[in-house]
Amino acid sequence: MTDLQITRRHFGMLAAGAAAAATLPFAARAAGETAIAATFPGNWEDGYRTVLTPLVKEAGYDLTIAPALAQDQLAKIMASPGNPPYDTLLMSPGQMAVAIDNDLIEKIDPSKLKNWDKLDASFQGEYGPTVTIEVNGIAYNPDLVPRPKGYRDLFENPAYKGLVSWTGFDSNTAVMAYTEIAKIYGSGPEDMDAVFKLFKDHPEQLRGVVDSTNHQMTLFQQGEIAVFMCSTGNVARLKSLGLKAEYVAPETGSPAAPVNIHLTKGAKNVDAAYAYMDAAISKAAQDKLKMPPTEMFPTNKDVELTPGIEAYVTRDQLSSMVYPDWAMINKHRSDWIRQFDELVAG
Amino acid sequence: MKASGFPYVIPMLVLSVAFFATPLAVLIGYSFFGSQGASLENYGRFFGDAFNFHVLINTARLGLETVIGTTILGVPIALFYWHGGRNARQVIIFLTLIPMLTSNVVRTFAWIVILGRQGPISEALMALGLTGSPISLMFTELGLVMAMCQIDLPLIILPLIAILSRTSVQFTEAAQVSGAGPWRILLTVLLPMILPGLLAGWILVFASTSSSFVTQAVIGGARNVYVPQLIYREVGTLFDWPMASAIAVVLLLSTGLLLVAMAMISRHRRLIGHA
Numbered sequence: 286m287t288d289l290q291i292t293r294r295h296f297g298m299l300a301a302g303a304a305a306a307a308t309l310p311f312a313a314r315a316a317g318e319t320a321i322a323a324t325f326p327g328n329w330e331d332g333y334r335t336v337l338t339p340l341v342k343e344a345g346y347d348l349t350i351a352p353a354l355a356q357d358q359l360a361k362i363m364a365s366p367g368n369p370p371y372d373t374l375l376m377s378p379g380q381m382a383v384a385i386d387n388d389l390i391e392k393i394d395p396s397k398l399k400n401w402d403k404l405d406a407s408f409q410g411e412y413g414p415t416v417t418i419e420v421n422g423i424a425y426n427p428d429l430v431p432r433p434k435g436y437r438d439l440f441e442n443p444a445y446k447g448l449v450s451w452t453g454f455d456s457n458t459a460v461m462a463y464t465e466i467a468k469i470y471g472s473g474p475e476d477m478d479a480v481f482k483l484f485k486d487h488p489e490q491l492r493g494v495v496d497s498t499n500h501q502m503t504l505f506q507q508g509e510i511a512v513f514m515c516s517t518g519n520v521a522r523l524k525s526l527g528l529k530a531e532y533v534a535p536e537t538g539s540p541a542a543p544v545n546i547h548l549t550k551g552a553k554n555v556d557a558a559y560a561y562m563d564a565a566i567s568k569a570a571q572d573k574l575k576m577p578p579t580e581m582f583p584t585n586k587d588v589e590l591t592p593g594i595e596a597y598v599t600r601d602q603l604s605s606m607v608y609p610d611w612a613m614i615n616k617h618r619s620d621w622i623r624q625f626d627e628l629v630a631g
Numbered sequence: 632m633k634a635s636g637f638p639y640v641i642p643m644l645v646l647s648v649a650f651f652a653t654p655l656a657v658l659i660g661y662s663f664f665g666s667q668g669a670s671l672e673n674y675g676r677f678f679g680d681a682f683n684f685h686v687l688i689n690t691a692r693l694g695l696e697t698v699i700g701t702t703i704l705g706v707p708i709a710l711f712y713w714h715g716g717r718n719a720r721q722v723i724i725f726l727t728l729i730p731m732l733t734s735n736v737v738r739t740f741a742w743i744v745i746l747g748r749q750g751p752i753s754e755a756l757m758a759l760g761l762t763g764s765p766i767s768l769m770f771t772e773l774g775l776v777m778a779m780c781q782i783d784l785p786l787i788i789l790p791l792i793a794i795l796s797r798t799s800v801q802f803t804e805a806a807q808v809s810g811a812g813p814w815r816i817l818l819t820v821l822l823p824m825i826l827p828g829l830l831a832g833w834i835l836v837f838a839s840t841s842s843s844f845v846t847q848a849v850i851g852g853a854r855n856v857y858v859p860q861l862i863y864r865e866v867g868t869l870f871d872w873p874m875a876s877a878i879a880v881v882l883l884l885s886t887g888l889l890l891v892a893m894a895m896i897s898r899h900r901r902l903i904g905h906a
Contacts, residue, residue, distance in 0.1 A: 363870060492770065494853040495849075496852070507748075508749055618869070630682070630686075
């Protein structure tokens, strides 16, 4: 084998190239007109990159979509106080409460958003606009199991034995389902002991506990599981992949979570961030994002709902959705996580 | 007397201090941040919960099981390389290196297919009549160890190959001529020779397995909790960074202790022989 030969000149050029490459991200940010927007991975990332980038460009700015789950967005913002890696965050009320408590986001100036008046008052948050409502429920594979009526079915009907997957309390989707189950089997949404007892009485349900909804989507594709707690977006994504997946609104009501864009405290590209927010709530964007595979519920009043979305939820039903008490959830979350871990690990 | 080589190691020292020692010191320092200032509060909370011991033991056990599995699989492959011709050696090197060129994440997701209800393992067991219905090895420790063994196998094969490449086959031939049987040759001739390579492989495999967050999470599911998942949760869900740092320090120390123990065992005079 021949030895690797490298001259000093080549080494110098390599080093210079590496140094130049290392400065690229900073160079990109130095332009100052690019909004760095944190977005959920998967459907959101694809949809926002495709639909919003041209709209933000029309407004004279660039947009970089950075995929990260809401919890990870918070962790990264906390890791670099004063120098946030994102100009905007995308999150539900659970994480928003944490972000406000830790002074990570700031109130917005609605006068900078041309489409602000197109939103219902309930979507005009002082910390940022609501871009969609994530409606949660139960996803199931109609080839493998019958249509469940609600959460109770999953524990009491033997047809689902060993085919239901759950996640821990790290997941917002799971927490919303568990608070609903606590209402059914316990004294209210805080009575998580009733939920833990339910799992103890049905140990087969613990077999398919995984870490996240993303893992469940993979397992659903492989036919490893037939039922999981989901958002309508999860089901839309599975259907877009050609999979047999259906959504069920639980008979006790669908837990729902508004998804908001927030302005990060210390954001470096504030004008670009506002342009991105405005694009996200515009009719032009929401008309596209309401279509499969994203099927996001439009918060802009001028946008008509598609039959597909109306099958999940109509505008009139929004008020009857179940909106969890995130302050209560955040207060108990670490204890619930630990108790569930011990239960699952046996 | 030879000139000192110290100036030549300065760049490496600077890099090590800047990018390894300093972050490690920050991590250790952070682990002492308690609600009332500097204290051992986080360590107290960690060791005060029996569940955490269970998780630590789980993590160490997973590492050791993978070390055993990769050793059983890796040593014969390395010996085959040693005795093989040029073509056989090239094939073995190629097959060892190719998986390393794919991401751990990709290999992990491939294992979901292999271990699943409709995967080849389940199909084979059904074809052989060993099971009447499809079985899934997902979310089991056995499935996770199988995946980890495949993912980490190159880490033990490569050090062994490096050692054996510098070793003459005549050693074993001499032992054979002297009347030693295959087991005696393996234990008294080969094992002492390949022990440094084995030790390097064990260290790499154990460290890689015990910190393999993605594979543990995806294949092991939530029923098999390991220390990296605890750390991730403290950082990403509960935002308790001092606690996460304390758990990371505990993982570092416990892993380090096990590796030192492995090194001491491998240096035992009975193992390495003495003239």
